[in-house]
Amino acid sequence: MYAITGITGNIGGQLARILQDAHQPVRAVLRDPGKAPAWVQRGFPVAIADIADAAALTQAFAGAEAIFVLVPPIFDPSPGFPEAQAIAASLKSALEKTRPGRVVHLSTIGAQAAESNLLSQHSLIENTLRELSIPVTFLRPGWFLENSSWDVAPARANGVIPSFLQPLNKPVPMVATADIAQTAAALLQETWQGHRVVELEGPERVTPNQIAAAFADLLGRPVKMEAVPRATWEALFSFQGMKNPGPRMRMLDGFNEGWIEFESGEAGSRKGTVTVKTVLKGLIEREAND
Numbered sequence: 337m338y339a340i341t342g343i344t345g346n347i348g349g350q351l352a353r354i355l356q357d358a359h360q361p362v363r364a365v366l367r368d369p370g371k372a373p374a375w376v377q378r379g380f381p382v383a384i385a386d387i388a389d390a391a392a393l394t395q396a397f398a399g400a401e402a403i404f405v406l407v408p409p410i411f412d413p414s415p416g417f418p419e420a421q422a423i424a425a426s427l428k429s430a431l432e433k434t435r436p437g438r439v440v441h442l443s444t445i446g447a448q449a450a451e452s453n454l455l456s457q458h459s460l461i462e463n464t465l466r467e468l469s470i471p472v473t474f475l476r477p478g479w480f481l482e483n484s485s486w487d488v489a490p491a492r493a494n495g496v497i498p499s500f501l502q503p504l505n506k507p508v509p510m511v512a513t514a515d516i517a518q519t520a521a522a523l524l525q526e527t528w529q530g531h532r533v534v535e536l537e538g539p540e541r542v543t544p545n546q547i548a549a550a551f552a553d554l555l556g557r558p559v560k561m562e563a564v565p566r567a568t569w570e571a572l573f574s575f576q577g578m579k580n581p582g583p584r585m586r587m588l589d590g591f592n593e594g595w596i597e598f599e600s601g602e603a604g605s606r607k608g609t610v611t612v613k614t615v616l617k618g619l620i621e622r623e624a625n626d
Contacts, residue, residue, distance in 0.1 A: 338524055339397050339436075341365045341387060342406030343375070346482065347442065350517035351404060352380065355524070365396045367408075388422050393430035400434065402524045405441040405465075412578045413457060420457035424464035431468055438471040440523045442516070445478045445509060445535065446596030453586035455596065466531055473523050476598065477516045478509035478537040478605075479591065481615040484547060488616075488623045491551040495559045499544045500588045502563040507541035508591060509598065512615045515608025535598040535605040542612050550613045554620055 338355055342348035343364045355362050356379065364380040366372055372382045383396035387407060397403055405427060410419050431439060443458045465472050479501075487497045501508055519536050544561040552559040564572070569588070573581035590596030598605045 337361045337363055337400050339363045339365055339383070339400035339403045340406075341396075341404060342408065342442075343380075344368070344371055345406065346513045347516050347520070348404070348406050350514060351520050354517060354521040356380070358521070358525075360525070363396070363400065365393075388419075388426050390426040390429040393426055394433045397430050397434040397436060400436045402438045402440070403431070403436045404520060404524060405439060407442070407458070407461060410457060411454070411584065412580055413454070413583060415580060417457050417460055420460045424461045427461065428464050428468065431465070431470065435470055438473070438524070438526075438528070439465070439468075440473045440475055440520055441465055442520065443474045443476045445476050445537075445598055446590060447474065447476055448599045449590060449596055451586065451590060451595060452583070453590050453596070454583040455587055455590075456583070471528050472531045473528065474531070474533045475516070475520060475523065476533060476535045478511045478598075480516075481510045481512045481538065481542075481610075481612055482619065484616060485619050485623075487547070487551065488619050491548075491559045492555060492557075492620075492623075495552075495557055497544075497548055497551070497559065497561050498564045499561045500564050500569070501544050502592055504544045504561045504563055506592070507543050509537040509602070509605070510542045510612070511536055511538045511608050512610035515610050519606065519608070533599065535600055536608060537598070537602075537605050538608050539611060541602070547612060547616070550616050551620075554613070554617055 340348050340352050343352050352362050364375040364382045367386050369384050375382050385392035385396040413419055444455045446455050447458045447462050462474050490497050548559045548561045569585050570581050
């Protein structure tokens with residue numbers, strides 16, 4: 337049995353379907369009981385557990401051969417990341433008690449960075465899970481190509497996309513969620529000892545300008561990127577409702593300055609197959625159907 341957390345999201349849902357198509361038994365671990373009937377209808381047994389509830393998580397993980405851990409994103413964490421610390425403690429407790437044969441934890445590029453930033457939440461969880469004496473793979477993907485879903489509306493409306501990634505001609509390690517799900521499915525079905533890191537990006541690195549060019553080609557209109565001045569970020573994020581924008585700003589700094597990078601560099605990362613144009617085409621079609 338494979339227990340999948342985050343199954344209602346993009347990556348977890350794709351992963352569950354891949355395993356189901358491979359005739360592997362999958363248990364859906366959900367936070368919201370209201371979403372359970374839809375998964376039961378698809379043939380998945382369901383367990384209800386919040387990832388910060390160690391007791392419920394222990395029940396959800398019981399008897400699982402392998403577990404996929406996807407922590408819900410916290411975009412505006414409190415200072416010191418207490419939310420991530422609580423989740424790490426809950427996961428460690430549940431995994432110590434259930435002792436599955438293997439665990440794949442969806443972490444992030446730059447989890448090894450010493451500089452505190454938004455992604456340090458994954459660093460905290462990684463460090464806690466490293467205390468476990470069970471096989472754990474830390475899957476560290478690059479920037480999600482699907483983050484460009486926010487770019488579809490401005491690209492279509494006025495052909496100008498604001499970019500926090502800059503310079504606009506700097507290649508960024510990005511990856512499609514489909515590649516993440518495929519890689520996670522393969523890893524869950526492998527056998528290994530101890531702890532290991534697998535870093536994943538797309539077939540080639542992508543610049544913001546290349547994303548704009550792909551949008552232009554797909555939409556049939558001129559599209560360009562426009563860098564959002566660094567000096568305006570804090571006020572902008574605060575206006576949008578963030579209480580603690582510093583970690584997000586430092587994360588963006590890390591990508592732009594190059595200190596958020598794969599531990600093994602570009603040469604050491606696995607490469608997916610899904611292109612930026614394929615992802616953007618899907619995002620445009622989805623927005624048109626909404």
